Amino acid sequence: xxxxxxxxxxxxxxxxxxxxxxxxxxxxxxxxxxxxxxxxxxxxxxxxxxxxxxxxxxxxxxxxxxxxxxxxxxxxxxxxxxxxxxxxxxxxxxxxxxxxxxxxxxxxxxxxxxxxxxxxxxxxxxxxxxxxxxxxxxxxxxxxxxxxxxxxxxxxxxxxxxxxxxxxxxxxxxxxxxxxxxxxxxxxxxxxxxxxxxxxxxxxxxxxxxxxxxxxxxxxxxxxxxxxxxxxxxxxxxxxxxxxxxxxxxxxxxxxxxxxxxxxxxxxxxxxxxxxxxxxxxxxxxxxxxxxxxxxxxxxxxxxxxxxxxxxxxxxxxxxxxxxxxxxxxxxxxxxxxxxxxxxxxxxxxxxxxxxxxxxxxxxxxxxxxxxxxxxxxxxxxxxxxxxxxxxxxxxxxxxxxxxxxxxxxxxxxxxxxxxxxxxx
Ligand SMILES: [Zn+2]
Numbered sequence: 001x002x003x004x005x006x007x008x009x010x011x012x013x014x015x016x017x018x019x020x021x022x023x024x025x026x027x028x029x030x031x032x033x034x035x036x037x038x039x040x041x042x043x044x045x046x047x048x049x050x051x052x053x054x055x056x057x058x059x060x061x062x063x064x065x066x067x068x069x070x071x072x073x074x075x076x077x078x079x080x081x082x083x084x085x086x087x088x089x090x091x092x093x094x095x096x097x098x099x100x101x102x103x104x105x106x107x108x109x110x111x112x113x114x115x116x117x118x119x120x121x122x123x124x125x126x127x128x129x130x131x132x133x134x135x136x137x138x139x140x141x142x143x144x145x146x147x148x149x150x151x152x153x154x155x156x157x158x159x160x161x162x163x164x165x166x167x168x169x170x171x172x173x174x175x176x177x178x179x180x181x182x183x184x185x186x187x188x189x190x191x192x193x194x195x196x197x198x199x200x201x202x203x204x205x206x207x208x209x210x211x212x213x214x215x216x217x218x219x220x221x222x223x224x225x226x227x228x229x230x231x232x233x234x235x236x237x238x239x240x241x242x243x244x245x246x247x248x249x250x251x252x253x254x255x256x257x258x259x260x261x262x263x264x265x266x267x268x269x270x271x272x273x274x275x276x277x278x279x280x281x282x283x284x285x286x287x288x289x290x291x292x293x294x295x296x297x298x299x300x301x302x303x304x305x306x307x308x309x310x311x312x313x314x315x316x317x318x319x320x321x322x323x324x325x326x327x328x329x330x331x332x333x334x335x336x337x338x339x340x341x342x343x344x345x346x347x348x349x350x351x352x353x354x355x356x357x358x359x360x361x362x363x364x365x366x367x368x369x370x371x372x373x374x375x376x377x378x379x380x381x382x383x384x385x386x387x388x389x390x391x392x393x394x395x396x397x398x399x400x401x402x403x404x405x406x407x408x409x410x411x412x413x414x415x416x417x418x419x420x421x422x423x424x425x
Contacts, residue, residue, distance in 0.1 A: 031281070036164045036201045038194060038225035038280045041288075045238060049220050052240050052289075054273075059286035060220075062275050064311050066340045097374040101425045103173035104366065107407030109137070109182040130184040131409065134300065136326070139178040140171070140367035140406045142198055144304065144328050149267045149297040151187040151247070155304045155328065157207065162197035162368045164280065169196060171367050172375070176407055180206040187214040188247065188267065192306025193278045193290035194222050197333075197368055204229045217245070217269055221288030225280070239271035241291055262298045270294040272317050274308030276341050294321045300412075303327040303355055307364065309340040310347035314354035322356035325412060326402070329357075332365030332378035342371075345381035349389050352399050359412060360386065361402045366421075376421045379403060383419070 031037065041049065054060050110125045131137065131147040138144050142156040159180055163169030171177065180203055189207070192198050199222070207213040208230045216226055216236045223236045237245060246260070247267040262268055272292045279285035294317070295302040303317070303324045318324075331348040343351060345362075352360040365378035383401060390398045404416040 030165075034164065035228055036196075036280070038201075039228035041221050041224045042227075045221060045223055048238065048240070049287075049289075052220060054241055054289070060278070060289050061286075062277075063273050063313055064275060066275055066277075066309065097376075098372070099369050100172050100375055103175050104406065104424055105420070106140075106174040106176045106178075107405055107409075108176040109139070109178050109407050110409075125182040126184045127182060134411050135409050136361070136402075136404075136411070137409045138328075138361060138363065138404050138406060140174070141332075141365070142192065142304075142306070142328070142330070142363045143178075144361065144363065145183070145186075146302070148295065148300055148302065149248070149262070150265050151267055152184055153188040153190065153267075153295060154183070154186045155190045155293070156192055156198040156306075157183075157186075157189065157203045158197060158200040158367075159206075160200050160202045162195075162200075162370065164196060169368060169370070172369070174406060178407060180210060180212065183207075183212055185212050185214070188269070188295075189213050189216045190269065190293045190295070190304060191216065191218040191222055191226075192274075192292060192304065193219055193276065194225055194280050194288050195278065195307065196280065197370060198307065199225065199280075201225070201229050204231065215247075217271075217293070219271065219278070219289035219291055221278075225288075239291075240289065241271060241273045244268060244270040262296060264298050266298065268294075268296040270296075270321060272321075273313050274306050275311045275313070276306070276308040292317070294324075296321070300325045303357065305330045305348075305351070305363070307342060309338075310343045310351060312354075314351040318355040318357075324355055324357045326359040326361060327352055327355050327357035328361045328363045329382075330364040331362035331382045332373075333368070333370035334373065334378070335371045338371075345378050346385040349382050349385035349399070352386070353389055353393065353397070356397070357399060359400045359402050359415060361404075366406065376424070379421055 049055055110129060131152060133147055136144060136146040141158055143158050144155045146153050159178060161169040204226060216231055218226065218236060218238055220238050220240050223238050226236050227233060248265050272294055274290055274292050276290045277286050278288045278290045290306060292306040293304045301324050305328060307330055329348045329352055330343055331345050334342045334344050362379055362382050386399050386401050400415055402410065402415045404410050405420050408416055410416050
C-alpha cells in the first residue's frame with residue numbers, strides 16, 4: 001500500500017516538474033522568438049540612434065524629467081504599493097462600467113450614400129469609395145484615417161488585441177468593428193511609437209499582404225520591427241525629434257525645409273517630441289523613440305499626439321507649427337500615477353489650447369480597457385474641460401470638439417458633436 005502511494009507521489013512529481021519545465025521553456029521560446037516582440041535595429045539605425053542628441057548612450061530621454069510608472073517595469077524597484085495592488089485588482093476584477101456592457105454602435109467603414117439615413121445600413125467600404133479630400137474618420141483608440149493633398153493617411157493602425165499574447169488587451173465589441181480589409185490604399189502610414197496599442201504587428205502584416213501601404217513614417221528604431229514583419233526597408237523612413245520630410249513637391253524657396261511653401265499635391269510631416277516611453281519587451285524600454293506628428297498640406301494643418309504626459313512642449317509645437325486645423329489628442333488610459341506619461345483629460349484639453357488647435361478629436365479611448373477608469377470618462381471629462389477652457393479664452397482661440405462615432409466620416413466644416421456615448425451602456 002505504501003509502495004503504491006509512493007509510486008503515485010513519484011509520478012505526480014515527475015508530471016508537475018515536466019509541466020513546469022514545458023511551460024518555462026515554452027514561455028522562454030515565445031519571449032525570444034515570437035515576431036510580435038519586434039526586431040533589433042540594423043547598423044545604420046544604430047548609428048543614427050547613437051548620434052541622436054536625445055539618446056544618452058543607453059536609452060532615449062524625455063525633454064523633461066519623467067518619473068517611473070507602474071507601466072515601466074524597468075523602473076519598478078520599490079515593490080507593490082497598496083495603490084498598485086488596487087490597480088491590479090481593478091484589472092483582474094473590472095468594476096462595472098470599465099468596459100461597455102454591449103457592443104458599441106459604430107458605423108460600417110464607408111461613406112453614406114445620398115439619401116441614406118443611417119450609414120450603418122449601407123454596404124459600401126472605403127475600398128470601393130475612398131475618402132475625399134479633407135475627410136476624416138476615427139477608427140477607435142489612436143487610429144485615424146484621413147485624406148490630404150490627394151494622399152490617404154493613417155495614424156497608428158491597430159485592429160487587433162493590444163497585447164503580445166492571446167490574453168488581455170481585447171478590443172471592445174462594436175457593431176461594425178473596422179478591419180484592414182475595409183481600408184483603401186494608404187499612401188502614408190504614421191507610427192507614433194512601438195507600444196502594442198499603437199503598433200499592431202498583425203495589422204502591419206495584413207496591410208502588406210493586401211498591398212495597401214505606400215510608405216511608413218516611424219520613430220528611430222521602429223524600422224527593425226516593421227522589417228521583421230515584412231515591410232521592405234525602402235518603404236520605411238525613420239525620424240528623430242523635429243526631423244521633417246516633404247512628401248512630393250514643394251515650391252523652390254530660400255526658406256528652410258520646414259518653412260517652404262507646399263504645392264497642392266504635397267505634404268510635409270514633422271516628428272515632434274512627447275513625454276512618454278517605448279518598448280515591446282519586458283526589458284529594454286526607451287531604446288526606440290516615441291513622439292507625435294505634424295502633418296501639413298497647402299490647405300490644412302494637422303497634429304497627431306501619439307501618447308504622452310502634459311508638458312510645455314505642446315506650446316513650443318503650437319508656436320512652431322500651429323495653429324492646427326485639427327489635433328487628434330490622447331485622451332484615455334490615464335491614471336493619476338501614470339500622469340507623467342499619459343495626460344488626464346483636463347490636460348489633454350489644455351494641450352489643445354497650447355497647440356492652438358481649432359478642433360480637438362479625442363483619441364486613445366473607446367476601444368481598449370488599459371487603465372482603471374470608466375470607458376466613457378475620457379470623453380465626458382474632456383468635453384467639460386474644453387467648455388470650461390473656452391470661457392477663459394478669446395473667441396478666436398476657442399476649441400471645437402469633434403466626437404464622431406467609430407467609422408463615421410466627417411469634414412471640418414461639419415463636425416460631429418453628438419454625445420453618442422451617453423446612449424451606450
Ligand atoms: Zn504608449
